[in-house]
Amino acid sequence: MPEGAQGERSINAGPGRVLLVVYIVFAISAGARAAFQIATQFSVAPEAFLLSAFAAAVYLVAAVALARRARGVALVAVVIELVGVLAIGTISLLRPADFPEPTVWSEFGIGYGFVPVVLPVLGLLWLRGKS
């Protein structure tokens, strides 16, 4: 793989490209799920569905920032994502009654193979080494 004149490869190449595809998949799946739930059964669990929509927005921002090589924006999005999944994951375990409907971040993303909790860690590790 020829390196560019800038020496370091950009944040959307190599491992960054893999992160990008995962973020796109999560932005679409979380977004579609939130839109569907808000449209069809909003009154059942409005907080959970709004949280899903927020998570989808965070994934979307991270995906766009990665694609456009906006490292700062990507970093902010990934930090929000990490804080969100850790907070919601913990709260959903301590007070399950608050989450009658699962969200992408419930129980640290168990419904999504725990990818939601691993992804921001990998994202931080990747972005940390880039300037």
Add this chain to the structure above:
Amino acid sequence: MPVIVALTLAVLALALAWALWCAVSAARGQAPTVRHRYGLLVLEALALVQALVLGIGLVVQGGRSGGAVVEIVGYLIATLVVLPIGAALAHGERTRYGSIVLAVAGVTLAVLSLRTGQVWSVTRA
């Protein structure tokens, strides 16, 4: 209609097999080859067959709630776009990471196909 569920499981199995192939290639440091891309085309054709069969099934069978129909159609659209998205992202990434991108797309197609079959079964009239 077990035929439908069998179809979704077939797509799931082939998508996983192709994803595994891509992952093994990545582990050996190989970028995607033209043969990986042929495999992707075959899978996409299969996903298209799946979408057509289930789409026709939705119309012919009827009896599902509007929400269930929207959900199934949404999943079918996702099964059709995931491989092209993966191919577009892997394009230009001529390293092992291009192969990992394809593997991620394949696993995603498998999961989407599984979910499609599950939703199809539980929302049966």
